[in-house]
Amino acid sequence: MPRFSVIVPAYQVQAYLHECLESVLSQSYADLELIAVDDCSPDACGAVIDEFAARDPRVRAVHLPRNTGLGPARNAGMERATGDYLVFLDGDDTLTPDALLAIADRLKETGDPDVLVYDYARTYWSGEAVRNRAAAQLTERGPAPFRLTDRPGLLNLLMVAWNKAYRREFVEHAGFAFPPGYYEDTPWTYPVLMTAESIATLDRVCVHYRQRRAGGILHTTSERHFDVFDQYDRVFAYLDGHPELARWRPVLFRRMVDHLVTVYARRDRLPRGTRAAFLRRARSHYRRHRAPGAPASARARVHHTLVRFGLHRTYQALRLASALRRRADRLAGRLLGALRSAALLLHYRVQRLLPLRADRAVFTARADGGDPGDPGALESAFRAVAPHIRTAWAAHPGHRHAVPPGARPLVPGTAAYWTALARSAYLVSDTGFEPRPVKRKGQIVVRTQDGTPLAHTGLDLQERPAAARGTDFARLLEDVDRWDYVVSANRHSTLTWERVYPGRYTTLEYGQPRTDPLHTATAADVAGLREALGIPEGAVAILYAPAHRDYRRTQRGLLDLERVVRRLGPRFVVLARTRHPHGGPLADTSGRVLDVTGHPSVASLCLASDALVTDYSPLMFDYAGLDRPIVLCADDWEAYEAARGTYVDLRAFPPGAVAGSEDELIDIFATGHWRGSHSDRRRAAFRARFCPYDDGRAAERVVRRVVFGESGLPPVVPAHERRPVPSAAAAFGGPPPLATVPQQSGGPPTVTDRV
Structure with a gap:
């Protein structure tokens, strides 16, 4: 009997199925069976499943004689499952590496609960992965296992089957099964969570939920989205048959209304001309299952009112008014932005006519708002060595934490920012100032680079398009022409900087300030x-x-x-x-x-x-x-x-x-x-x-050197004296005891203190 039965239904996902099945079979926790269900898919899903079944004995191929839908396909997989726990995975999604090992460990820690809830991340065609926004509900702090009454916030998670592991005996004893139709997860997930005697959570991303550009079921325009009404009828019928769960009726009623509004409002779900009928049926469901008592936000109360009275035309009018208001706000914002930019440009030009301030210096570091690096070290040295110079630090509001203590914060794009750039005698940066200022006669620009160069940079990137990423080399050289000094850590850096950033600047080979x-x-x-x-x-x-x-x-x-x-x-x-x-x-x-x-x-x-x-x-x-x-x-x-x-x-x-x-x-x-x-x-x-x-x-x-022009600088401490x-x-007095490292089958790893 395997620990996990991983059930993967497949229908028209041939482009993704190989990656899905491979993500299961390559898990570091191998005690599993993979039940892949071909739901009579017209593409190559069946052939892909057969290929995996021939390659790995843990794969059980199931071919349904006709297309039944996602719910019945999962049921077909459950009928053949023999594992301790059921894990569902859609054919276009994947398990993350070591997910089953983490799930198995957490099940053992929590005494084999009826249900284990874990996290997921949405993955997009661009490669971006975004973790579930309600991940805070999966904290592992506190007693475990527990019941839903102890952690009702779990109902705020996405109500799907594939972010949970289910004890098979619990599922079979309760008689749970998936219904046909769209939104089949709804009458499965709610009853399972409400009935479970023991629930645990795993605060770890175990599933990558693929966000397909096209072809996903819920993004298909169809009248089958009306199935959502039958699914909620099943949920409330389950409550009627289990009076001990009556306390959940107000919560599920509110979730139903929110769900119906979501389906109604999405432009890609209901066919043209069916929205009014959908809202009329939603009004009927509202009256049939109404259960006051669950708290709701002001926005939710508006939605409840629209559904309660079936106000289709009112909703369309509100939607149109909202769209018009957003458009007007955008136009007004553009106009105000243009006026503000013109005023700032005029202000900057006026400031450039005024004398430079020899006692002012402006600093900035890379735009990610992280470590201030070399500019931060130089700003501190300016205040310590040249205290007569007042320092300012340019950083966006979200990066205020990166402003060194003692420096005056400046927000790029403000009048104070342009004043500082126009009149400060010293400009210090590792990336340049944006928007780019005009260098005045008498201003001193100090450029620090990103440490000692290992990877190619500067003009050398012309032969490296993957790394250059559309770098404007003409603009880069224009920036180089503004530099007066470049800080270098060593001879290797000096020779590299002067070749890949050719200019008339002076190299200060004095060490790396950020290492001080x-x-x-x-x-x-x-x-x-x-x-x-x-x-x-x-x-x-x-x-x-x-x-x-x-x-x-x-x-x-x-x-x-x-x-x-x-x-x-x-x-x-x-x-x-x-x-x-x-x-x-x-x-x-x-x-x-x-x-x-x-x-x-x-x-x-x-x-x-x-x-x-x-x-x-x-x-x-x-x-x-x-x-x-x-x-x-x-x-x-x-x-x-x-x-x-x-x-x-x-x-x-x-x-x-x-x-x-x-x-x-x-x-x-x-x-x-x-x-x-x-x-x-x-x-x-x-x-x-x-x-x-x-x-x-x-x-x-x-x-x-920069401020006082000194040539007799503090001598460098010899390496052997540092x-x-x-x-x-x-x-602590020496190395720790050698770790006990379990070896993989096939012998120990290679000794690695070699090139």
């Missing part, structure tokens, strides 16, 4: 940062920071971080700074993968960690100055080189151990190679080449 905090921090600072991040005392914290892949449409997860920490043991935690594909927090059931993607300070994360794991991120050059272990992990060297190109061959000159796969990475940490003598020698050579000036005073040297603060793991 790494060399001035104390052990107390490290302890405070680790406590703030929630890193357990005595743990080894691995900072995981992969680079962006230009050649990928989506930035999929490169490592299964939960698996990594599970195999390494409880002494390890991961600080994950990634571009997560779901646009939300990383799924983590272990509590040892901390999502720090939105953390405002990369320097703080570096100080709090004990080692860095990356691939092609320029963060490795900053981190090397800390003299802490660095491990490279990538399996796409050739693809990255072909798409982006690199200036440094990291496999020939790495900063530490190199892993070519997830298993090799685990082996490096489990065996201690990550901090072994071979890795130390590699890091020392890497540090000597790329961190010659990083001693904590790089920003000070830049300010003294004492960066040790990591917490080093302070």
Whole structure:
């Protein structure tokens, strides 16, 4: 008897079915049977199912003699199911990697409940994935399992069958089955949740719900959308047959009205000329099943009124009025915007006629509102070394958290912003100011780049269209002509910047300003940062920071971080700074993968960690100055080189151990190679080449040269005399015990402290 029976009905989904079935069979939890039901599909679905059945004995192919619809097709699958739990998956959707393993673990933790509810993410043709907005209802905090009365908020989730796992004996004992017709999930999901004696939740995305551009059933214009009335009749008939569930009638009545309004309002569902009939039938259902008592918002009360009285013409009039109002608002907004732009342009021109202010400086950093980086370090140095200069920081309102303390915030596009750009003597940025100002005579523009260059940049991107992404190279060179100084961390950076950004600027090869905090921090600072991040005392914290892949449409997860920490043991935690594909927090059931993607300070994360794991991120050059272990992990060297190109061959000159796969990475940490003598020698050579000036005073040297014109700058502390603060793991007195790593069948992984 398998643990899971995964039931996949298929009808006209031949383009997606292969990916769907493969997502099930490739699960790390293999104790399953896959029941694929061909609902007499006119396309190749049946052939695809037969191919999978011939390839894998866990697949059971079911071919129905006639098309019955999604509900009866699922019933056909349930009749043949033998697993402990039923899992439904539509033929155009997919399970996420390790979803069944997470579900199995949660079922075991919660004592095999009747129903386990898990999360999903909508995936679009563009590659974007958006997590369910009601995910907060799936929190695993509090008692588990529970009944619906303890967590009624679960009814706010999408009422579908495929975001839950059902104990088969519970389903069979209660006699649940799917009805025919559209909206077949409605009379299944509500009774199941109300009847279940035990429910648990899993706060993890387990299903990718494909949003098809065309062809989805609910986006097909048809009179079959009238089936929604029969489905709610079935729901309330179930309540009538189970008086103990009467308390749910007001809630279900409100959900019914909301659902009917949704179907009525969507332009792509009801055929032309049927809306009035639909609303008349909705009015009849309103009166038949009315159950006052459920709270409703003002908007919902308007909808209830429209349905209660069948006000079709009133609804159409309100809809037309609303459309006219929106159009008028857009026109008025455009007019006001044009007037405001003209006024700001005039204001800027007037300000440019006034004298420069030698005691003013404006700073800005990359537009994502994250770490202020080098401009932030220089702003701090301006206030410390040249306190007579007043600093301002340009950031959009949503990025106010990125404004360094002590700097005056400026909102781009405001009069104050244009005044500052027109009259400030110093303009400091790592990306440029937008909208682009006119450089005045006497203004000094200081440009910082994005760290030490590893991937191709500047004019070199002309031969790399995947990475260039439509870069306007003529405009790029116009910006270069405005630069007076470019800050460089090392000789490699200087030679690269001057070639790929050719101009008349002066290169300040003084070190990387943003690394200054790494060399001035104390052990107390490290302890405070680790406590703030929630890193357990005595743990080894691995900072995981992969680079962006230009050649990928989506930035999929490169490592299964939960698996990594599970195999390494409880002494390890991961600080994950990634571009997560779901646009939300990383799924983590272990509590040892901390999502720090939105953390405002990369320097703080570096100080709090004990080692860095990356691939092609320029963060490795900053981190090397800390003299802490660095491990490279990538399996796409050739693809990255072909798409982006690199200036440094990291496999020939790495900063530490190199892993070519997830298993090799685990082996490096489990065996201690990550901090072994071979890795130390590699890091020392890497540090000597790329961190010659990083001693904590790089920003000070830049300010003294730019503001005061000094030539006798503070000397660089020799590398052998620098004492960066040790990591917490080093302070604990040596490496942790070797982790117990269960080996895969077929032998141990390859020893990986090699190129």
